[in-house]
Amino acid sequence: MSTLPHTASTTAVASRRGETPLARTRRTRRINRLLAKEYPNARCALDHTTPLELLVATILSAQCTDVRVNQVTPALFAAYPDAASYAAADRATLEEYIRPTGFFRNKAANLIRLGAALTADHGGEVPDTMAELVALPGVGRKTANVVLGNAFGVPGFPVDTHVGRVVRRLGLTEQTDPVAVEREITAMVEKKEWTMFSHRLIFHGRSVCHARRAACGACVLVRLCPSAGTVGPMDPAAAADLVKEQA
Numbered sequence: 001m002s003t004l005p006h007t008a009s010t011t012a013v014a015s016r017r018g019e020t021p022l023a024r025t026r027r028t029r030r031i032n033r034l035l036a037k038e039y040p041n042a043r044c045a046l047d048h049t050t051p052l053e054l055l056v057a058t059i060l061s062a063q064c065t066d067v068r069v070n071q072v073t074p075a076l077f078a079a080y081p082d083a084a085s086y087a088a089a090d091r092a093t094l095e096e097y098i099r100p101t102g103f104f105r106n107k108a109a110n111l112i113r114l115g116a117a118l119t120a121d122h123g124g125e126v127p128d129t130m131a132e133l134v135a136l137p138g139v140g141r142k143t144a145n146v147v148l149g150n151a152f153g154v155p156g157f158p159v160d161t162h163v164g165r166v167v168r169r170l171g172l173t174e175q176t177d178p179v180a181v182e183r184e185i186t187a188m189v190e191k192k193e194w195t196m197f198s199h200r201l202i203f204h205g206r207s208v209c210h211a212r213r214a215a216c217g218a219c220v221l222v223r224l225c226p227s228a229g230t231v232g233p234m235d236p237a238a239a240a241d242l243v244k245e246q247a
Contacts, residue, residue, distance in 0.1 A: 019171070025188040027224055028172050032193055035200035038220045039207075039246065042199040044150040046070065051126035051151035052118075053077055056086075058143045059110060064101040072100055083124040086115025110138030128152040141179060149195030157186050157194040162205030169209060169227040203246050215242035 019027070035042075045066040048054035053073070060069045076097045080086050086094075095108045114137045118124055126147065127133055133144035145156030157163075159178035167173050173184040189197050208215045214232030217239030222228045233239050 024172065028185070028188040029190070031170060031172075031221055031224055032189060032197050032200065034220050034224075035204055036196070039200050039203040041246070042196065042203045044146065044199065045202075046146075047073060048151075051128075051147060052083060054151045055114070055126050055139070055143070055147050056080075056111060058146045059114070059138050060098055060101045060107060062107070063103055068100055072098055080111075080115075083115045083118035083122075086111050087119050089115070107138070113137035114139070126151070128154060130156075141182070145182070145198075149198070155191045155194040156198075157182050157189075158198050159185075160202065161211075162202045162209075163198055165211060166201045166205045166209045169214070169225065169231060170221065171226040207244050207246050208242075210242065210244075213242060215239040218243050 044054070046054060046057040046061060047070045048057055056076070057069050057073050060072065079097060080089060080094070089108075089112055091108055091112060094111060095104050098104045098107055098111075101107065117136050118126065122132070127136075128148065128151075130141070130144050130148065133139050133147060134141055142158045142160060145158040147156075148154040149156035149158070159181045164176070164178060164181055167181060167185060168176075172188070173181050175181045175184055185197075186194055204221075205211075208219050210232070214227075216222060216225075216228045216232040217234040217236045219225065219228070219239070222234075228234065232242065
């Protein structure tokens with residue numbers, strides 16, 4: 001993680017009020033380029049080897065950390081290797097496998113229904129279009145974007161809590177609805193960059209732009225961010241203590 005050798009105050013960071021759409025687009029793309037250099041290893045944090053595994057892991061990640069999901073899924077994937085096995089699962093047994101992820105009763109019900117839908121309507125395979133994915137039980141637009149971008153190479157921009165927080169702090173959108181955020185951000189970023197931009201924003205949110213106290217003085221985006229200094233310390237030493245390194 002790079003740190004910036006300066007002690008810029010909030011007044012040194014340009015205000016984004018009155019920013020034109022073209023200027024905001026250019027700033028968004030510059031932010032993406034800087035994050036690409038800062039997080040060259042940004043990637044999907046959910047362990048998976050198949051589209052089905054990624055779909056299941058993403059469903060389990062709702063209200064749960066990716067780390068906890070990755071602790072649960074090896075045994076789960078071994079016990080339920082395909083859609084038909086989820087469709088035929090004993091609910092109580094499935095619940096025990098996924099209990100640590102929280103909301104396990106609802107999630108188990110969705111996985112059983114998901115397996116049945118994939119088996120009946122898609123030959124047991126995960127579909128590769130947004131319309132088909134969001135029609136599946138327990139699958140929303142964010143989950144569909146994760147699967148499209150990381151399992152099928154179809155550009156998608158998943159908006160999780162980290163992404164939403166960071167883009168609002170950066171002044172790239174004022175929207176709070178994830179679908180509206182997705183629409184505004186993807187209008188400014190090259191389509192081929194959608195998936196990776198989301199990953200980079202997630203890494204940045206976990207490493208630097210924390211919900212409670214951001215590491216503003218250690219942020220590579222500090223000169224492009226209208227929130228710099230208002231959500232965390234600008235002092236480099238104090239900020240460096242807040243940075244959480246990503247593997």
